[in-house]
Amino acid sequence: xxxxxxxxxxxxxxxxxxxATIEYPEERTPLHPRWKGRIVLTEDPDGGxxxxxxxxxxxxxxxxxxxxxxTEDENGRRYPEFFRINFSRCIYCGYCEEACPTYAIxxxxxxxxxxxxRQDLVFEKEDLLIKSQGKYPGYNFYKVAGLDxxxxxxxxxxxxxxxxxxxxxxx
Amino acid sequence: xTVMQHVxxxxxxxxxxxxxxxxxxxxxxxxxxxxxxxxxxxRAGPLGILIVLADTxxxxxxxxxxxxFADKGIFVLAPAIVVGSxxxxxxxxxxxxxxxxxxxxxxxxxxxxxxxxxxxxxxxGGWASNNKYSLLGALRxxxxxxxxxxxxxxxxxxxxxxxxxxxxxDIIAAQKNVWFVFTQPLGFIIFLIAGIxxxxxxxxxxxxxxxxxxxxxxxxxxxxxxxxxxxxxxxxITMISAMTVVLFFGGWAGPSxxxxxxWFTIKTFAFILLFILLRASxxxxxxxxxxxxxxxxxxxxxxxxxxxxxAVALWLRGG
Numbered sequence: 001x002x003x004x005x006x007x008x009x010x011x012x013x014x015x016x017x018x019x020a021t022i023e024y025p026e027e028r029t030p031l032h033p034r035w036k037g038r039i040v041l042t043e044d045p046d047g048g049x050x051x052x053x054x055x056x057x058x059x060x061x062x063x064x065x066x067x068x069x070x071t072e073d074e075n076g077r078r079y080p081e082f083f084r085i086n087f088s089r090c091i092y093c094g095y096c097e098e099a100c101p102t103y104a105i106x107x108x109x110x111x112x113x114x115x116x117x118r119q120d121l122v123f124e125k126e127d128l129l130i131k132s133q134g135k136y137p138g139y140n141f142y143k144v145a146g147l148d149x150x151x152x153x154x155x156x157x158x159x160x161x162x163x164x165x166x167x168x169x170x171x
Numbered sequence: 172x173t174v175m176q177h178v179x180x181x182x183x184x185x186x187x188x189x190x191x192x193x194x195x196x197x198x199x200x201x202x203x204x205x206x207x208x209x210x211x212x213x214r215a216g217p218l219g220i221l222i223v224l225a226d227t228x229x230x231x232x233x234x235x236x237x238x239x240f241a242d243k244g245i246f247v248l249a250p251a252i253v254v255g256s257x258x259x260x261x262x263x264x265x266x267x268x269x270x271x272x273x274x275x276x277x278x279x280x281x282x283x284x285x286x287x288x289x290x291x292x293x294x295x296g297g298w299a300s301n302n303k304y305s306l307l308g309a310l311r312x313x314x315x316x317x318x319x320x321x322x323x324x325x326x327x328x329x330x331x332x333x334x335x336x337x338x339x340x341d342i343i344a345a346q347k348n349v350w351f352v353f354t355q356p357l358g359f360i361i362f363l364i365a366g367i368x369x370x371x372x373x374x375x376x377x378x379x380x381x382x383x384x385x386x387x388x389x390x391x392x393x394x395x396x397x398x399x400x401x402x403x404x405x406x407x408i409t410m411i412s413a414m415t416v417v418l419f420f421g422g423w424a425g426p427s428x429x430x431x432x433x434w435f436t437i438k439t440f441a442f443i444l445l446f447i448l449l450r451a452s453x454x455x456x457x458x459x460x461x462x463x464x465x466x467x468x469x470x471x472x473x474x475x476x477x478x479x480x481x482a483v484a485l486w487l488r489g490g
Contacts, residue, residue, distance in 0.1 A: 004453060007453060008448060008452045008453070010452075011206050011448060011451050011452035012448060012452075014206050014207065014208055015205050018208070019210055020208045020209060021209050021210040023210070
């Protein structure tokens with residue numbers, strides 16, 4: 001009986017406690033930089049697309065919401081012909097970001113993407129591409145790759161030695 | 172008083188009560204939020220009070236569904252009974268020296284009779300729904316009401332003995348010097364507990380018990396029929412609070428710087444807030460615990476109270 005009265009009294013005292021509610025549209029919780037929200041495709045420092053169309057994100061996606069088709073330009077640089085993410089299926093797990101070998105696909109702290117029509121939640125490549133390098137500034141995949149795809153000459157890449165003349169025996 | 176005055180009193184009481192019952196939706200949600208460190212509804216109108224309007228509109232626009240397996244006539248009748256019987260109880264309550272619909276000389280008996288009729292709403296509603304959860308809720312409601320009705324009546328007998336009358340006007344007049352809460356503290360506590368059980372409010376909301384019986388006897392109800400059950404529940408809270416004030420806290424009596432009707436309102440709302448606080452703090456007992464508590468603890472207590480009160484009253488009168 002006493003514990004009941006004590007419960008009632010303690011509940012009454014909650015009147016003077018601080019409110020836990022955050023009134024959302026006016027007040028927001030701070031989102032951390034690594035918060036996993038809307039998916040974007042970033043660009044490299046020279047303004048080119050980072051995505052090389054390797055399909056690893058589509059393979060890693062547990063709900064199969066990513067769809068793309070890779071193609072090549074005249075220099076042999078790979079890029080996605082189309083890149084489509086169905087955000088009505090996406091569960092924001094971030095596996096695509098982990099799978100991406102070129103830091104192209106990234107999740108950013110934004111969750112306010114409600115739409116009236118379901119079809120509007122299917123984002124095409126032009127909706128996904130952003131003019132930013134995201135979390136990895138300064139990284140350019142084709143600068144560190146061995147392949148010459150119009151970004152650098154053979155042996156000109158970062159941390160890459162000039163090609164050896166295999167017909168010469170001189171060191 | 173002329174006939175027109177009577178009509179105005181009846182209409183005024185009805186108007187105020189229905190508005191209070193609707194306003195309690197807002198009050199309860201706000202106060203529950205206050206006691207749970209939340210904010211509660213605060214968007215529609217000042218302090219969110221227009222949530223009442225929004226809720227009512229929503230209820231009116233919901234599909235008014237009568238299940239094909241239900242007993243249609245009784246199904247429709249059940250929600251009307253609870254509101255009707257509770258509203259009838261307010262007939263005898265004196266809101267101020269002059270605002271009373273009818274000061275019956277069997278006042279308390281009338282109150283007990285009408286509040287017992289309310290259980291028909293639960294039983295009939297649960298039965299007519301033809302749904303096992305509803306039926307279980309109805310069964311629990313019936314057993315709870317019957318057992319708590321017994322000592323609710325007995326707990327009031329102490330007050331009646333001290334007053335020598337069933338009329339609420341006489342009871343208030345008898346509390347001129349000292350409120351009955353001081354001479355009948357046990358009777359007050361037991362009446363309050365029985366009153367909570369009578370309105371089947373938390374912690375005694377066994378017939379509804381949404382976590383085990385989905386919603387108990389009104390599981391099949393929708394739209395304004397469901398709304399009637401809710402209005403009935405809030406009217407019941409107001410009624411028990413008002414009866415507690417009349418029987419134990421001197422009714423409209425109070426220092427003269429405020430009008431009597433305002434004193435009555437303040438005291439009643441204090442008890443309504445207590446009802447809401449109980450909901451915010453206490454968990455629901457199992458229904459066999461509730462029965463045990465009623466029959467094995469409260470009933471003997473109220474009988475002891477009755478005998479002691481009778482003995483003291485006789486001794487005072489005889490000596």
